[in-house]
Amino acid sequence: MANYKLLIQYEGTRYNGWQRQDSTDQTIQGKIEQVLSRLYGQSVEINGSGRTDGGVHAIGQTANFKVGKKEDQFSTEEILQYVNAYLPQDIRVMSVEHVDERFHARLSAKSKIYEYRIDRGRVESVFDRRFAARTEGTLDLERMRKAASYCIGTHDFKSFCSNKKMKKSTVRTIYDISFREEGQILTLRFHGDGFLYNMVRILTGSLIEIGEGRREPEEMEQMIAARERGAAGYTAPPQGLFLVNVLYPEK
Amino acid sequence: MANYKLLIQYEGTRYNGWQRQDSTDQTIQGKIEQVLSRLYGQSVEINGSGRTDGGVHAIGQTANFKVGKKEDQFSTEEILQYVNAYLPQDIRVMSVEHVDERFHARLSAKSKIYEYRIDRGRVESVFDRRFAARTEGTLDLERMRKAASYCIGTHDFKSFCSNKKMKKSTVRTIYDISFREEGQILTLRFHGDGFLYNMVRILTGSLIEIGEGRREPEEMEQMIAARERGAAGYTAPPQGLFLVNVLYPEK
Numbered sequence: 001m002a003n004y005k006l007l008i009q010y011e012g013t014r015y016n017g018w019q020r021q022d023s024t025d026q027t028i029q030g031k032i033e034q035v036l037s038r039l040y041g042q043s044v045e046i047n048g049s050g051r052t053d054g055g056v057h058a059i060g061q062t063a064n065f066k067v068g069k070k071e072d073q074f075s076t077e078e079i080l081q082y083v084n085a086y087l088p089q090d091i092r093v094m095s096v097e098h099v100d101e102r103f104h105a106r107l108s109a110k111s112k113i114y115e116y117r118i119d120r121g122r123v124e125s126v127f128d129r130r131f132a133a134r135t136e137g138t139l140d141l142e143r144m145r146k147a148a149s150y151c152i153g154t155h156d157f158k159s160f161c162s163n164k165k166m167k168k169s170t171v172r173t174i175y176d177i178s179f180r181e182e183g184q185i186l187t188l189r190f191h192g193d194g195f196l197y198n199m200v201r202i203l204t205g206s207l208i209e210i211g212e213g214r215r216e217p218e219e220m221e222q223m224i225a226a227r228e229r230g231a232a233g234y235t236a237p238p239q240g241l242f243l244v245n246v247l248y249p250e251k
Numbered sequence: 252m253a254n255y256k257l258l259i260q261y262e263g264t265r266y267n268g269w270q271r272q273d274s275t276d277q278t279i280q281g282k283i284e285q286v287l288s289r290l291y292g293q294s295v296e297i298n299g300s301g302r303t304d305g306g307v308h309a310i311g312q313t314a315n316f317k318v319g320k321k322e323d324q325f326s327t328e329e330i331l332q333y334v335n336a337y338l339p340q341d342i343r344v345m346s347v348e349h350v351d352e353r354f355h356a357r358l359s360a361k362s363k364i365y366e367y368r369i370d371r372g373r374v375e376s377v378f379d380r381r382f383a384a385r386t387e388g389t390l391d392l393e394r395m396r397k398a399a400s401y402c403i404g405t406h407d408f409k410s411f412c413s414n415k416k417m418k419k420s421t422v423r424t425i426y427d428i429s430f431r432e433e434g435q436i437l438t439l440r441f442h443g444d445g446f447l448y449n450m451v452r453i454l455t456g457s458l459i460e461i462g463e464g465r466r467e468p469e470e471m472e473q474m475i476a477a478r479e480r481g482a483a484g485y486t487a488p489p490q491g492l493f494l495v496n497v498l499y500p501e502k
Contacts, residue, residue, distance in 0.1 A: 124343065
């Protein structure tokens, strides 16, 4: 049995998210599995590090797949060339790596980095129209920083989860939230051990509401404590969100 | 007579360049004139700082237009709102400014800044597929820097002009060529008093050939001296080129 790790980049605009679905051909996982299955002449399934929603982008998504000893006839370079030759241009496999049999893109992941880009310009930037969310009002960064500080650490983030039927633990650890300004684009960077369904987008929506002055920074504490989706802010739209990096323990 | 200066951003991918043409509706100038003519209820013509080719982008193109006293009934804010409401999403007017009657976007321009983006990655970046040119080989930056140094100053750049029937002077001054690396993207930045037809793209093509080792840095001097298109390198493709900024004298 051979195990391969893929580093994947995609523009999510045209897709119904990462996860394969019976109802649509337009998923990232589906597209990659199709090409790999063609290469190996048999059905190949890949494990992503996690799902991304429709419209969400990835700079460094990861996945792994296994093939039997008999089918393991291609080098990592051959796999890379083949998949990129057949994948649509808005999905690219950036690298293919032979990994230990125990490696699993989701289960082995130690932490993840997401970025959310906000276009604060008076007129929206042409080049970021698919890669940032718009805000109407001005954002007070100091208020946002203060609110973000309440999120750092281990908390029950149930208020920031869109999945109402979530049965598993909603406790997560956020290591860091940082802010970066480049021209009219404000980028929020989230580093955590894992994120719930829509968690980064709801955190961002809440931070935007606070930055715009519609809520107080201190309310972030109450939003977390409520453990209720209704207590938190709105879900910021998908096009601003990027899965930047999935981190694994050093070998 | 009122004179207005526009600051314009566009993604050139879908367009046949800046200049209005009878044969196509898909030009930047044409689109903006259409909307302004509708606003004023009469034909409005704009002067761009210069043409850009099909597929070339602009972060800070400038243009100006004049309207008679009678028609001058809209504030700069009203003009901005109106044009952006009716322009396609890949063209935005970033600002509208009332300027002196003598201001002319092309004739008053003092200098221009262009950038050319090159994707050197082993696999091309998904997000730069419309905003960078690809190179196959590795680029030696030191060779490129050395070659670029021969271009600085006032020279006859006839070898770097695609217009064979160019009757006017082909002498231009390049103030600076600088290089910036961000991940797999290499950006060449050109600052000059003006650029000939395709000049930035031919300079870039020549620098790429030198960076790849197909020509020597010293050959740049001979390319300039030849005053013949055939002596210089290839014309790098349009999608990597950005008109970044048009500079005017301080008022």
